[in-house]
Amino acid sequence: GENVEQHPSTLSVQEGDSAVIKCTYSDSASNYFPWYKQELGKRPQLIIDIRSNVGEKKDQRIAVTLNKTAKHFSLHITETQPEDSAVYFCAASRNSGGYQKVTFGTGTKLQVIP
Amino acid sequence: DGGITQSPKYLFRKEGQNVTLSCEQNLNHDAMYWYRQDPGQGLRLIYYSQIVNDFQKGDIAEGYSVSREKKESFPLTVTSAQKNPTAFYLCASSLQGPDTQYFGPGTRLTVL
Numbered sequence: 001g002e003n004v005e006q007h008p009s010t011l012s013v014q015e016g017d018s019a020v021i022k023c024t025y026s027d028s029a030s031n032y033f034p035w036y037k038q039e040l041g042k043r044p045q046l047i048i049d050i051r052s053n054v055g056e057k058k059d060q061r062i063a064v065t066l067n068k069t070a071k072h073f074s075l076h077i078t079e080t081q082p083e084d085s086a087v088y089f090c091a092a093s094r095n096s097g098g099y100q101k102v103t104f105g106t107g108t109k110l111q112v113i114p
Numbered sequence: 115d116g117g118i119t120q121s122p123k124y125l126f127r128k129e130g131q132n133v134t135l136s137c138e139q140n141l142n143h144d145a146m147y148w149y150r151q152d153p154g155q156g157l158r159l160i161y162y163s164q165i166v167n168d169f170q171k172g173d174i175a176e177g178y179s180v181s182r183e184k185k186e187s188f189p190l191t192v193t194s195a196q197k198n199p200t201a202f203y204l205c206a207s208s209l210q211g212p213d214t215q216y217f218g219p220g221t222r223l224t225v226l
Contacts, residue, residue, distance in 0.1 A: 001173070006156075032212030043204065043217040044157070051212070089156060093212045099164050100145065100212055101172075106156040 002027040004092050006105030013080050014113050021108045023090035024072040032093040032100075033066060033073050038107075039086045047088075048075070080112045117141040120205050120218035127192070127199070127225050135190045135221045137205030144210045146188035150174060151202040151220075160203075163188055164210065192223065200225045 003026040013019050025033075031052040036044035050057045050064045050073065057064050061080075066073040077084055090105040118139040127133045137146065145164050149157040159172030163182040177196025182188055188207075192199045202222050206215040 034214060036217075043219050045217070046214045049214065095212075097170075099162065099170055100208075100210070101162070102147070102159070102215065104149075104157040107154075 002030060002092055002094060002101070002103040004090060004103045004105045006090050006108060008108060009106065010109045010111070012111045012113060015080060015082060017080055019075075019077045019080055019084070019110055019112075021075045021088055021090070021110075022072060023074070023092075023105050024070075025092040025103075026071065027092070027094055028068075028071065030092040030094040033064070034091050034093070034102075035064060035075050036089045036091070036104075037086045038089065044089060077110075080110075082112050082114050085110055085112045118205065118207055118216050118218040120203075120221050122221060123219065125221055125223045127223065129225055130194045132191055132193050133223065135192070135203055135205075135223070137188045137190065137218055138186055139188075139207040139216075139218075140186060141207055141216060142185075143207035143216070144185065145208045146182070147206040147208075147215065148172075148178070148180065148188070148190045149204045149206065151204060157204065160190065199223055 006023045034049035037047045038044040061078045063076040087107045087109050089107050093102045121136045147162045148160040161180040163169035179191045204220045205218040208215045
């Protein structure tokens with residue numbers, strides 16, 4: 001089955017600096033890669049996603065890059081703010097027997113220091 | 115994500131009891147999922163369903179059961195066979211195919 005590895009597990013940055021979180025996946029059939037943000041005690045919410053036919057996508061201060069050959073994708077947050085502090089999860093999604101199966105990474109706890 | 119709800123928010127269970135967690139969505143999504151989240155860990159897939167009356171085991175299905183009698187509802191039963199059921203349970207739904215999952219607010223289950 002699919003295996004998604006996520007690094008680092010914790011990340012502290014100064015406010016205004018950039019943060020980068022990296023994920024690798026094992027199944028070349030994965031075709032959809034969402035990123036979720038989860039604040040303490042709350043539900044995960046989608047912040048950005050990328051499909052396998054695209055190499056990069058940007059939404060204001062957030063960007064995601066995908067390298068299909070190397071099977072890795074990354075989340076980039078620029079000009080970080082204290083409200084960016086949360087746990088971020090990457091995921092890889094693929095078709096499995098007619099079902100879309102999603103595998104999550106183990107999460108990165110981001111702390112933005114004011 | 116206001117269109118997907120879970121109840122109760124907190125649930126306490128004695129050892130040996132079965133409990134059922136509710137998940138309802140009004141987003142007209144075909145696909146629904148159950149995940150388990152343990153402290154400091156990611157989301158692990160328990161069961162998922164793409165259509166009514168059909169569901170598939172995820173990575174950690176042992177000790178759990180589900181049903182999908184209606185498109186809007188996907189209840190999860192945690193049975194007494196689940197060895198370590200204390201966790202945060204999240205339900206999600208999405209359109210068919212590769213697409214965004216919308217999560218419910220979660221149920222925190224504690225076994226006493």
